[in-house]
Amino acid sequence: MRNDKTTEDVALGIRRRVFEHAMRNNGGYLSQACSAAEQLAWLYHEELKLGAPTLPAVPKPFEGVPSADNPDYHTGAGYNGPFAPEFDRLFIAPAHYALVAYATLIETGRMAPEGLEMFNKDGSSVEMIGAEHSPGMEVHNGTLGIGLSTGAGLAYGRKRRGEPGRTWVFMSDGEVQEGQTWEAVQACAHHGIDNLYAIMDVNDQQCDGAMDSVMEVGDIRTKFENFGARCVEVDGHDLSAIRDAAKETHEGRPLIILARTSPFHTMSILEERFPRLHYVRFKSEDERARFNTSIAADLGVDPIDYAH
């Protein structure tokens, strides 16, 4: 779905919504919006071929988990449009990016802004860690490392059925610490799964802090290539570089775009919290106020009136 915005506008809109949400709720996944906004904006606004949403703009409450007794069960993939052979599919592998993903759905007209007000509320499908019934989600990815494998299986199956639609996986760099990621890449290479695409937010951050302090992973581009993927490394805030990367030929192998990003891009005051950026909760009213003023100025908006 396209509108009159530029992809830069969409990315800015994502950050503004996540910022507003974090200020109102005294914390949130701010740094993920900093690092990933361009990638998700680009996917939804430019790259993915998706149909119109099949679910209501205002998300319905949680309607139960999959079970034989729940025949009306559906996933949140309806916000990405219908399943049809020609359409692409997207998995958000790091489910804690859900807030950023929901903001993206709003900015691209796939979900109503009210949807974000349901974030992390009891009984809501707009869960904090995106579940498969959450807007935009199709599978559970709360455990890091399983998204690429599931995407590989879906891509293989779709290729086998002759479907032209691609399978995309949005990944986070911490996932390369999981052995399953490498199992998935070698399986893709062995079976020639080239309708699988991944873009990875390489922000060098993980829950415990900077990745190189938690578990050094070395040169992941070389590793991906050695395991059999085509891998391109770009500045993840440079949309034209991302566009070019997606055009790389990769016959017989998946394409993985490493988007090198900054976890405080456009919100410079977040650097004060380095290296604990995974979930930013303000430690005092003073800090909250300072962040409010600083980030609002960076994003070109008024400070959030979070008292209301």
Added chain:
Amino acid sequence: MVEMVSRPYASAFEKFAAGNPDILCLSADLTSSCEIDGFRDRHPDQFISMGMAEQNMMSFAGGLGLAGFRPFIHTFGVFMYRRPYDQLMASVAYPRRKVRLMGFLPGITTPGGMTHQSIEDISVMRSIPNMSILETGDATEVESICEAADSIDGPVWCRVLRGSVPRLFDTPIKVGEMRVLSEGDDILVVTSGITTEEAMRARSALSKAGLSIRHIHLHTIKPFDHKQLLDHIGSVRGGVVTLENHVTEGGIGSLVAETMADAGVGKRLVRLGLKDTYAHGGSRPYLMRYYGLDALALVRGIEDLMGQDFGISEDDLDAARVEDVHSLVKAEAL
């Protein structure tokens, strides 16, 4: 003389899957060990080699399920759930993907020792919402496991016997039912998998000792017909003995215990199986004797339940089949 069937899964799977384009055969480097090497050679278009990478195989199978396929994934049972348990949960069980998990070498049916013996898989699978569980006890059940599993709307855990397998039954698995092998009224014996043959070996000696045994064989462990089991328990004067190729915690012994407790049944229950222990490597008859899973162990369990000694010894039992640890049907034996 019991008919022995060589590699029943091999021909059964090929007959079932060949030409069915929505069935895909996945293997994690144990292709001949899971008797699908012939299928691989004759139907390479339906075979996907996944390598020694069970975590990826599990989530990949979930992705195939998303694309509308019904993958049958093959490896030793123990490798199917211990390492990729999280993937099994998130990618297969939770979303109810139609993934058929064909787990070979259940319990102590391998000389491979702890690393190869899935001794707590039923306990684990029973506790997983959306999961169904089937267990094969003879060649006929192995021959019908594919249809039975594929009739289930959701993921299915299957304990599959391989190699040289006795034919005990002449009707296929009917999901949700249980086999009534004898209708006595003193003691109810409940078995599944390889322990059913052991209970059959003990039956004539017990009969000669004056005991009337009601014997139930379970091929469907989940879903389970509690009402039918309660009817059988109500039909015997004494108590119940369960015998399983599994730890007694969480397996069919627990299943029977829970059924009795839920219904307030006050009869005695003796649960036989692996008693809070791992096993080690050895032949099946040796391990069944050592860990108390064989016909004689059942007799002793019944004596315990009845509080009397029937004077039955090994010599009174029907002959055990002697299995070669290494044979043409399973060269490596693991």
